[in-house]
Amino acid sequence: MVDVSSIVITGIRGIPEVKEGDNVAALILEAASNQGFTLANGDIVVVTSKIISKAEGRMVNLNDVEPSPIALRFSKSLNMDPKKVEVILSEARRVVRMVKGLVIAETRQGFVCANGGVDQSNVKPGLLALLPKNPDRSARRIVRDLKRKAGVDVAVVVTDTFGRPWREGHTNVAVGVAGLIPLRSYVGLKDDFGFELKVTNIAVADEIASAAELVMGKLERVPVAVVRGYRYEAGRGSARRLVRKVSRDLFR
């Protein structure tokens, strides 16, 4: 019997509909406790950005939105609600592409994704959820609150579901990180044959986000998952490190 390291990913169920002002860490601890799960040092708590947006009041009521003339004009070619277009544009730093029903935009946080991260799923009708203003800060708050309330040292990854070029389907990626270094560096390391590795950075925070999606799903009401057993590099961390500088983007 060899020493084997396994990673266990557990979904945290039973988190109620989140309201503005709710403490996300408290909700996680209560739901975990209800299912007999106790957080431990070194765990990675993966949280969908949606419940953080709700807790932070990053919701827009479409009734309160006054579309600008530009949004009105775009909405015709996009065949979208002009109020929704207005919200998307107000979240965008730059539009990458517009096609019928879809705006691909770079968000204020630097992420390139559909509709600038503005999303209507799993929210009350008439509302739109925006991405948390600063998902790294949201992640740091949860790390701090979990330490205060439960005495555990964990890392937090905040996720959203993004499409990507070249490949079909969406995957979960990290939009906020706290307590772990999101890229694992292999710079200068050599394989067993003495060959220096050309792949220099693995985006482990995105891989953690993707792994967690497997227990979260989209309709199962599992907005939180805990990844246990992965020996991450501890550190302040930031999902901004996962945003590729345009000058370095050879794939586009």
Place this chain on the structure above:
Amino acid sequence: MVDVSSIVITGIRGIPEVKEGDNVAALILEAASNQGFTLANGDIVVVTSKIISKAEGRMVNLNDVEPSPIALRFSKSLNMDPKKVEVILSEARRVVRMVKGLVIAETRQGFVCANGGVDQSNVKPGLLALLPKNPDRSARRIVRDLKRKAGVDVAVVVTDTFGRPWREGHTNVAVGVAGLIPLRSYVGLKDDFGFELKVTNIAVADEIASAAELVMGKLERVPVAVVRGYRYEAGRGSARRLVRKVSRDLFR
């Protein structure tokens, strides 16, 4: 105590250096057995393409390569070994971009990745590993052999490590699939608020590949991992479904 579903990812260690003609399924079963791990129905066996390339003899000795005039010319601006350029070009269907030290190409299998999937890491000096000719077929063979040798019904995902646009760092993705449907469809499904989901497909095979990378690493000699507890949609499957048609690629 609520019913909680967890996913467990276990690395399979102790697989020896793979030689041409080796049976990958047999190597996996032997190494698993040595660490006291038994495959079960419903497991997903994740295998790095590298060991499959070795078993299938998809290795090129640089000494045997005669660079063409085109490869010779490109090698100067690329500042790369002309023999390596020759091999990369011979694996490519289309070049997306060339910069110093790097060719981004669409491979014969349809994948867009660095150096057409040709890789020098974790192989003997002087050799290059090519991607398996048909990684889906390689995956099907392992599914079939594991059934024959161990009587288990599993799915197999063959992985490679790719860069991607917009985001820093590489992640593991699925280049071959057998026994599971690689995209989970939410088409027409509604959330708790009756809102029809806009995200229609989740690339679960890529998420499985990424999850497995967390136990595999690049230098730990863990070329195989088993994902247990994920209820995938069984079916023939194919990683070709993960390749986005250019006409549908709005992100580029």
